[in-house]
Amino acid sequence: MGNTSSMLTQYDIEEVQEHCNHTFSQQEIVSLYQRFCQLDRNGSGFISAEEFLSVPEFAVNPLSQVNGVASDLKHPHEIKRLLRMLDGLNFKEFVAFLSAFSPHATLQQKIEFIFKVYDSDGNGKVTFSDMLEVLRDLSGQFISEPQREQVLTHVLEEAGYTKNSLLGLSDFMKILGNTGLKMEVEVPVD
């Protein structure tokens, strides 16, 4: 798939569709490509975290921060979680990222996605501090740090875990599996 060409061939579309396990229709992939080109302002063939953050609606999202601080991206090694998953995506990876939000994605795929957001070092285990960091991003200054720790510890223990437990993907499946997770976005098709 050419970086510089703005034309998507039928072959490219099918390749991308294969890569995302057919969670998007071909029309949706074409739409997503237009969007990709729009976001990729310098035409480099991939979207940087900076380019994502230039969408105001995305920049105000609590999870686009890093450790409760609005990312200014001066220190690349601090990019974690959602931004890390997004930084430097080419089109195929962009569609694969969004595939978790397709109505055709399975519950398993959605929970896997959520797990990946938590598991920032990618070792397959989510720690107490991982969960605490996400909670911090979501609640900001409106809950004190000790209170956050206390609440998290409390709900963990209630669910049969401890502060030192390392949660794996199967744990997440168990915890989130019955919630009727709603995580869907519609791709506008002209």
Added chain:
Amino acid sequence: MNSSSEIQNQKLTSQLDLDLDFEFDQPSGKLRLRDLLDISPTLTEASGAIIDDSFTRCFKSNPPETWNWNVYLFPLWCLGVVIRYLFLFPARVLILTIGWIIFLSSYIPVHFLLKGHDKLRKKFERYLVELICSFFVASWTGVVKYHGPRPSRRPKQVFVANHTSMIDFIILEQMTAFAVIMQKHPGWVGLLQSTILESVGCIWFNRTEVKDREILTKKLRDHVQGAENNPLLIFPEGTCVNNNYTVMFKKGGAFELDCTVCPIAIKYNKIFVDAFWNSRKQSFTKHLLRLMTSWAVVCDVWYLEPQNIKPGETAIEFAERVRDIISVRAGLKKVPWDGLLKYSRPSPKHRELKQQSFSESMLRRLEEK
């Protein structure tokens, strides 16, 4: 920040939330681990923004539909290109050159010889600026329909309009010599700004200089008081938008000056040419050249009823009310974003409101048994 602006900000932000079309606060019942781990609403909002967002839509220029790929239409289209580039364009350049010659040969003498007779000189200069703008408009075969009473020169009034391109200014200027507030540009445009436009009383600012604002507000206030000054024209969006949407109007400037605000709505007919100037994608020169090689620039200008700030209305509410009037008249959709977000990140206030809402919900559910 005083409390009424706080409330205003909250109102606008909840409009933002409504636009995001997602209800965050549904769950209830005792807080469990799964509620903390389930970040799907926030993730959904993030992905929604990645796939489509109302801000980027404001600056998208729709590429013209290719209707010419067909044996019969293609030769016609080629003929069109030939006519446009080989006949229309040179003719237009000629018109523009003649216009400039007439203008400069009249303006320079008037400017220097009538130095002592200010009133007369200003009258001539005003007329000449209107003239050169008419030449510009002719050079794109501009067909402009003006609706409504022509602006009059009175003190304590300010004109505001939606902004699509720098040609908005030229189109309005050919009818009335306004004094405009503009961003100082580099190059030949800047030269024109510092010489000719200065004489009609235009005021410059630099977007990146924050301390400019106070000096600017004072200059505006002074200008508006003077009965002899040309009517002031402001584009409160602060940036060019693609003529399908309007971004939020800046309250500072037009709406805090204690004077009547006269709205002007401008709508371009896209069939002929897309007049949106995407300043990030092309220079003004290229933009002008594109206009000069199109068939025509067709637009409507509506001079709308002057508005005054209502008792108890804040400047922000006043600005939004006027934006509403203009958007309805020109058929534009309103978007709750500040145009300057093109150049900077949104303020943390929006995110903090979301965080506050999340925290309150979480703490509330913690209490439930």
